[in-house]
Amino acid sequence: MIPALVLILLSIAVLAIASDQFVTAAQAISRRLGLSDLLSGVVVVGFASSLPELATAVLASARNRTDIAISSSIGSTAVNATLVASIAALVAAPLIPAPTIRREGLAAVLSGIALAVVIFTHGGRIAAGLLIFMFVASTIYVLRGASDHKKHAEKQQGGVTKDVSKLRSSRLVFRGLVALAFTLGSAELFLTSALKVASDLGISGGIVGGVIIAIGASLPEIATAIQATRKGAGAMVIGNVVGASYLNCTLATGIAMMITPLSRSVRLEVPVTVMAGCLLLLWVFMTTSSRLKRSEGVLLLLLYGVFIATVGG
Numbered sequence: 001m002i003p004a005l006v007l008i009l010l011s012i013a014v015l016a017i018a019s020d021q022f023v024t025a026a027q028a029i030s031r032r033l034g035l036s037d038l039l040s041g042v043v044v045v046g047f048a049s050s051l052p053e054l055a056t057a058v059l060a061s062a063r064n065r066t067d068i069a070i071s072s073s074i075g076s077t078a079v080n081a082t083l084v085a086s087i088a089a090l091v092a093a094p095l096i097p098a099p100t101i102r103r104e105g106l107a108a109v110l111s112g113i114a115l116a117v118v119i120f121t122h123g124g125r126i127a128a129g130l131l132i133f134m135f136v137a138s139t140i141y142v143l144r145g146a147s148d149h150k151k152h153a154e155k156q157q158g159g160v161t162k163d164v165s166k167l168r169s170s171r172l173v174f175r176g177l178v179a180l181a182f183t184l185g186s187a188e189l190f191l192t193s194a195l196k197v198a199s200d201l202g203i204s205g206g207i208v209g210g211v212i213i214a215i216g217a218s219l220p221e222i223a224t225a226i227q228a229t230r231k232g233a234g235a236m237v238i239g240n241v242v243g244a245s246y247l248n249c250t251l252a253t254g255i256a257m258m259i260t261p262l263s264r265s266v267r268l269e270v271p272v273t274v275m276a277g278c279l280l281l282l283w284v285f286m287t288t289s290s291r292l293k294r295s296e297g298v299l300l301l302l303l304y305g306v307f308i309a310t311v312g313g
Contacts, residue, residue: 011190018182025176061256069256075214081278082304088237089297105283111246112276131254
């Protein structure tokens with residue numbers, strides 16, 4: 001177990017450095033394209049950092065463990081809506097562009113509710129196909145509001161270091177891809193090592209899927225949130241939460257259930273309800289104030305404790 005613990009520490013160190021470079025490159029590229037930090041977080045950072053969740057869901061389902069695939073997607077979404085969002089709230093209390101977040105936030109909330117409906121009704125491959133269709137429709141819906149994001153981006157200043165801002169776009173893209181590869185690779189190393197430790201300690205399957213795998217797969221989002229808030233890009237964190245959440249609830253779970261339908265014996269009704277409730281509450285916070293407040297961040301942290309209790313139960 002000692003080697004696994006050493007690998008966990010090493011993966012965290014690499015993850016911190018790689019995610020810092022990825023956020024810097026993503027922010028610089030988005031500014032050059034005229035995208036706001038929020039839209040960059042939804043489309044670029046959110047989708048890219050969700051690759052571990054997508055890979056985990058596909059691999060687990062291919063091994064007839066759709067229960068772990070879906071529970072890890074639910075857990076990752078809960079992590080995004082609580083832990084990741086609370087990091088932005090507690091550290092930066094980011095400004096939220098209200099006219100645009102209503103659209104992106106609504107897409108995430110509806111995806112969470114849709115997944116809850118599928119689980120409550122024990123939907124099969126047809127329901128899985130509808131989730132995948134919802135992902136495509138939601139992405140188109142979000143991108144249709146790009147003009148609003150461009151107006152917001154024109155008001156943004158700073159946040160990109162001088163050495164990066166002088167790089168050519170091709171080098172920025174290359175640098176971002178390399179950083180993303182190291183971010184995902186270190187997250188995978190953490191996940192593998194954490195599962196080894198969990199196995200040695202005899203931790204239950206529900207905790208493994210809903211908590212350990214979920215947090216391990218969400219490490220890119222967590223690391224990105226920390227680095228983005230350090231760079232004054234709190235809105236990118238919120239965009240990351242939104243993009244990763246509706247990808248997990250629709251594309252990742254949809255593909256998993258297309259490969260192997262979820263067994264009726266698997267009971268995920270309570271965790272998915274709590275997860276959908278976390279997304280809804282976060283959306284309410286974002287639409288009722290111009291900032292995500294620190295007090296709201298504390299409440300989101302407490303809600304994650306409630307979610308863990310439902311998984312453990």
